[in-house]
Amino acid sequence: MTNPLRIAPLKIGLAGLGTVGTGVIQLIEENRDLIARRAGRPIEISAVTARDRTKDRGVDLSAYRWVDDMGELATAGDVDVVVELVGGSDGPALTLARETLGNNRALVTANKAMIAHHGAELGALADSKNAPLKFEAAVAGGIPVIQGLRDGAAANRIERVYGILNGTCNFILSAMERDGRDFADVLADAQSKGYAEADPSFDIDGVDAAHKLSILASLSFGSKIDFAGVEVRGIRKILAADIAQAQALGYRIRLIGFAEIDGNNGNAQIFQRVHPCLVPLSHPLANVTGATNAVVAEGNYSGRLLFQGAGAGDRPTASAVVADLVDIARKETGPAFSVPTNELESLPRASAAHRIGQTYLRMLVADRAGVLAEIAAAMRDAGLSIESLIQREITDGSALISMVTHEGHEAAIDATLKTLSGSSCLLGEPMVMHILGE
Amino acid sequence: MTNPLRIAPLKIGLAGLGTVGTGVIQLIEENRDLIARRAGRPIEISAVTARDRTKDRGVDLSAYRWVDDMGELATAGDVDVVVELVGGSDGPALTLARETLGNNRALVTANKAMIAHHGAELGALADSKNAPLKFEAAVAGGIPVIQGLRDGAAANRIERVYGILNGTCNFILSAMERDGRDFADVLADAQSKGYAEADPSFDIDGVDAAHKLSILASLSFGSKIDFAGVEVRGIRKILAADIAQAQALGYRIRLIGFAEIDGNNGNAQIFQRVHPCLVPLSHPLANVTGATNAVVAEGNYSGRLLFQGAGAGDRPTASAVVADLVDIARKETGPAFSVPTNELESLPRASAAHRIGQTYLRMLVADRAGVLAEIAAAMRDAGLSIESLIQREITDGSALISMVTHEGHEAAIDATLKTLSGSSCLLGEPMVMHILGE
Numbered sequence: 001m002t003n004p005l006r007i008a009p010l011k012i013g014l015a016g017l018g019t020v021g022t023g024v025i026q027l028i029e030e031n032r033d034l035i036a037r038r039a040g041r042p043i044e045i046s047a048v049t050a051r052d053r054t055k056d057r058g059v060d061l062s063a064y065r066w067v068d069d070m071g072e073l074a075t076a077g078d079v080d081v082v083v084e085l086v087g088g089s090d091g092p093a094l095t096l097a098r099e100t101l102g103n104n105r106a107l108v109t110a111n112k113a114m115i116a117h118h119g120a121e122l123g124a125l126a127d128s129k130n131a132p133l134k135f136e137a138a139v140a141g142g143i144p145v146i147q148g149l150r151d152g153a154a155a156n157r158i159e160r161v162y163g164i165l166n167g168t169c170n171f172i173l174s175a176m177e178r179d180g181r182d183f184a185d186v187l188a189d190a191q192s193k194g195y196a197e198a199d200p201s202f203d204i205d206g207v208d209a210a211h212k213l214s215i216l217a218s219l220s221f222g223s224k225i226d227f228a229g230v231e232v233r234g235i236r237k238i239l240a241a242d243i244a245q246a247q248a249l250g251y252r253i254r255l256i257g258f259a260e261i262d263g264n265n266g267n268a269q270i271f272q273r274v275h276p277c278l279v280p281l282s283h284p285l286a287n288v289t290g291a292t293n294a295v296v297a298e299g300n301y302s303g304r305l306l307f308q309g310a311g312a313g314d315r316p317t318a319s320a321v322v323a324d325l326v327d328i329a330r331k332e333t334g335p336a337f338s339v340p341t342n343e344l345e346s347l348p349r350a351s352a353a354h355r356i357g358q359t360y361l362r363m364l365v366a367d368r369a370g371v372l373a374e375i376a377a378a379m380r381d382a383g384l385s386i387e388s389l390i391q392r393e394i395t396d397g398s399a400l401i402s403m404v405t406h407e408g409h410e411a412a413i414d415a416t417l418k419t420l421s422g423s424s425c426l427l428g429e430p431m432v433m434h435i436l437g438e
Numbered sequence: 439m440t441n442p443l444r445i446a447p448l449k450i451g452l453a454g455l456g457t458v459g460t461g462v463i464q465l466i467e468e469n470r471d472l473i474a475r476r477a478g479r480p481i482e483i484s485a486v487t488a489r490d491r492t493k494d495r496g497v498d499l500s501a502y503r504w505v506d507d508m509g510e511l512a513t514a515g516d517v518d519v520v521v522e523l524v525g526g527s528d529g530p531a532l533t534l535a536r537e538t539l540g541n542n543r544a545l546v547t548a549n550k551a552m553i554a555h556h557g558a559e560l561g562a563l564a565d566s567k568n569a570p571l572k573f574e575a576a577v578a579g580g581i582p583v584i585q586g587l588r589d590g591a592a593a594n595r596i597e598r599v600y601g602i603l604n605g606t607c608n609f610i611l612s613a614m615e616r617d618g619r620d621f622a623d624v625l626a627d628a629q630s631k632g633y634a635e636a637d638p639s640f641d642i643d644g645v646d647a648a649h650k651l652s653i654l655a656s657l658s659f660g661s662k663i664d665f666a667g668v669e670v671r672g673i674r675k676i677l678a679a680d681i682a683q684a685q686a687l688g689y690r691i692r693l694i695g696f697a698e699i700d701g702n703n704g705n706a707q708i709f710q711r712v713h714p715c716l717v718p719l720s721h722p723l724a725n726v727t728g729a730t731n732a733v734v735a736e737g738n739y740s741g742r743l744l745f746q747g748a749g750a751g752d753r754p755t756a757s758a759v760v761a762d763l764v765d766i767a768r769k770e771t772g773p774a775f776s777v778p779t780n781e782l783e784s785l786p787r788a789s790a791a792h793r794i795g796q797t798y799l800r801m802l803v804a805d806r807a808g809v810l811a812e813i814a815a816a817m818r819d820a821g822l823s824i825e826s827l828i829q830r831e832i833t834d835g836s837a838l839i840s841m842v843t844h845e846g847h848e849a850a851i852d853a854t855l856k857t858l859s860g861s862s863c864l865l866g867e868p869m870v871m872h873i874l875g876e
Binding site (some may be wrong): 023027030031034035037038039040060123138142143144147148151152153154155156157222284287294299300301302303304305306307308309310313315316319320322323325326327332333334336339343 | 462465468469472473475476477478526565569574580581582585586589590591592593594595660715722725733737738739740741742743744745746747751753754757758760761763764765768770771776777781
């Protein structure tokens, strides 16, 4: 048997030296020999680039050629694969991706925003240039879920894919749940500890989860990525009281990215939503706490598959980046989206209105006679019935009503809220959260 | 883009038409078009074989050539891949596997017993003949865990792999837990419903889980499969009282296959055990109920990865078989055990004696003065201290003592039991179960 350490290495050009970039360097150094044995050849970093050469990153860069112009990685003679860890949906990352693939060179990226926005273009370019495009690290950090969908579940018609896709939100919701604290309080704490960004809106408003969901949906359903079609709502408006009420009713609140195919061949539609949901305690996602991510895929033969692990962090994300490099070293790469990009279907968007399920409704109301009667009448007129309801006084003159409806069309929720809109009984915007089915 | 349906198909010879075999036929027919798109070429069954041609299996076999002599599949001109679903570690399955690979032909198998016993021989043969050998369906049914370890976690040194590997045992333990019933009662029920075999010993004595564990350990650690090195104990002796006591102490009982590398390069040893364990309620495996399987792999960069899904059944297992076929159609196959079989290390077996952990001990004792003193003295002399203990009278004259020790060496448990062995205070064999760390 030929010693894999003597076979020509796979040579890497690494763009971006933040925590993930330095994690990739450390991983490739620390696990060098076992990677070479498994990949059949060594994986070596040739060149690196980042904005600031002088910054101390805690890793020795002296063995690698420093490149000032990032674009050089796309053409350099000592680079087989460009690893893009620059970030941002457009700008330098996108330019580098286009130049790399355009030059028939493999690209590995952790850039979920870029794939969500430009995956169709980049996938088609990769296909036409026969250049591998890999992005395991773009979704759910260290969890090999892209591969699980592309390869492990390859025999299945996947009908539904959903999960906990943002570690920051799950960390905040778990902490609120554990300590009974309010959102703003936990967020400030998470920011001071580095678990949340100074500008946390991408995470807590659900945009990051929506990027990931749109990628998972495309891979699962063979549809064109449709990020703009994801209905998005974040976790800012969740109260400690919501979490307590949900718990009293047998649920935990999680930010769930959910995608599903409605209908069959010919008239299939795609539904994509990132929303805080009430998850029954018996569902595996209810037990996912902290920064952990988890993805469920339901195949027509496999049944329900669950992939769970660290959703972020330098080391887990580096693990996903290097898994892609191993695939490239082994030449085990095919179309980025499992089928050729130009065969991905453009599916019409399904509307939420006809979806059927249970819903959690919370309203801050005036604490006076007739309020409950007004709400109950609005629900009755919309054909919506109540499974359970808790009302409690909050302050003098105001009360909080939390309820879970029986199964009904989402349109009935909208109709109820429309009837109540502008009513003097409501003291604030109602909170609507859907309940994840078992 | 060339229509994949016009590219030469991957032609399958299918040996064994039990529930999994017919599941494979149904899957290949039902998902034909999407498989062809994802695999880049159609996957078609050419020939089938089984013991009894006349049996009604609920699927139409008329489109496939029937072969009376199974060995013909290894040489037939219209077969690219042999799918072996005959079962049994030796005999016809092994003969077919040797002939198939020996004839430079790809082999896909769901046969855990054959891989556990003959994986080294078959892997080396596959490598030398450049013939893919794939066995995703051999471990954990429809869960793509072989691929998760081989590819998804490829960049990691895996330090530990463990999980719930036998659906029958988990079904029985969950039912005992839910209904408070005894083992024999639940087993009889499971047998009548078809969830357990008429001869259930392979499942409930832990042999099936040990087959799977030995395969997972080899893939995870790059070590030669060592099925004989798996310490095995099944679930026959678990009482309803054990489950109740465990629950009172904050645990659930699960049959856990556990493998770990002790020590580093040069003096690494392998530890493999299938045992009923107490799993803390906060651990993801505690929430795995029914026939579900789940595997945890801990990598030095990925951290803890969890793969969960249906551990058995015709449709999930067929999903795994066809995933392997898709890999072969895509030519995304490498060495069966991730590294070439002749590079797998022969690791010495680590002894359990020096392992440190908490342990659950249950003894049926004579209900008279001095018994607890005798047991406590034996534990003290072995250096073992008690974290919690419950004693309750069972019948007139006998009592059940259940306890959880503080962390200690397993050797101390052995020493305690040795001291007590033959003592008149014990009315039966003590039950020892280790506690799975968080």
